[in-house]
Amino acid sequence: DAGITQSPRHKVTETGTPVTLRCHQTENHRYMYWYRQDPGHGLRLIHYSYGVKDTDKGEVSDGYSVSRSKTEDFLLTLESATSSQTSVYFCAINDRGGSNYGYTFGSGTRLTVV
Amino acid sequence: GDSVTQMEGPVTLSEEAFLTINCTYTATGYPSLFWYVQYPGEGLQLLLKATKADDKGSNKGFEATYRKETTSFHLEKGSVQVSDSAVYFCALSDHPKNYGGSQGNLIFGKGTKLSVKP
Numbered sequence: 281d282a283g284i285t286q287s288p289r290h291k292v293t294e295t296g297t298p299v300t301l302r303c304h305q306t307e308n309h310r311y312m313y314w315y316r317q318d319p320g321h322g323l324r325l326i327h328y329s330y331g332v333k334d335t336d337k338g339e340v341s342d343g344y345s346v347s348r349s350k351t352e353d354f355l356l357t358l359e360s361a362t363s364s365q366t367s368v369y370f371c372a373i374n375d376r377g378g379s380n381y382g383y384t385f386g387s388g389t390r391l392t393v394v
Numbered sequence: 395g396d397s398v399t400q401m402e403g404p405v406t407l408s409e410e411a412f413l414t415i416n417c418t419y420t421a422t423g424y425p426s427l428f429w430y431v432q433y434p435g436e437g438l439q440l441l442l443k444a445t446k447a448d449d450k451g452s453n454k455g456f457e458a459t460y461r462k463e464t465t466s467f468h469l470e471k472g473s474v475q476v477s478d479s480a481v482y483f484c485a486l487s488d489h490p491k492n493y494g495g496s497q498g499n500l501i502f503g504k505g506t507k508l509s510v511k512p
Contacts, residue, residue: 338499382428
């Protein structure tokens with residue numbers, strides 16, 4: 281989507297290897313989010329950030345870490361990938377407050393852990 | 395905690411049929427309610443929203459009314475098209491009383507897949 285890009289779009293990795301997914305925004309939004317999407321579960325929040333170096337856990341944070349050293353980049357790291365982390369990962373941004381209550385989502389990263 | 399429940403799919407309709415996708419919620423504060431749509435291979439897009447009770451959100455022929463008395467936000471469209479085939483997600487964002495007007499994180503339902511046949 282315009283203003284937010286995720287990389288890579290697809291990745292296959294082996295169990296036990298570290299993996300980092302990147303979310304980049306050009307909207308200067310304060311808030312950034314990582315969700316995972318799985319059949320039968322909808323979207324579940326992994327971690328979110330409310331500013332540079334300010335992050336917090338979501339509903340399914342175990343096995344994941346995040347970093348935000350710049351406003352525009354939010355990284356999601358799987359320290360040691362497991363098969364249960366096979367999923368589609370979405371990044372989202374939001375400017376919070378004002379009249380804009382919508383989130384803008386990236387196109388997703390399909391991760392397969394074999 | 396807050397949660398969203400939406401009707402199980404998949405839903406299959408013929409073109410020009412009437413669509414209803416049910417969504418109910420539980421929330422402790424003052425939620426805003428949303429419908430998002432996901433087309434195949436894409437991310438989610440905001441379809442419509444309502445920020446207070448009795449508000450009606452509408453977009454592209456879809457509409458949903460925020461019903462606080464029944465804690466519902468059902469999505470409707472009078473005449474669906476093949477191009478409406480997608481997965482639809484109901485979501486809420488809670489506004490605790492002491493949150494200073496800022497928005498909480500989004501909580502999603504599990505999604506409802508709609509297929510429209512010509």
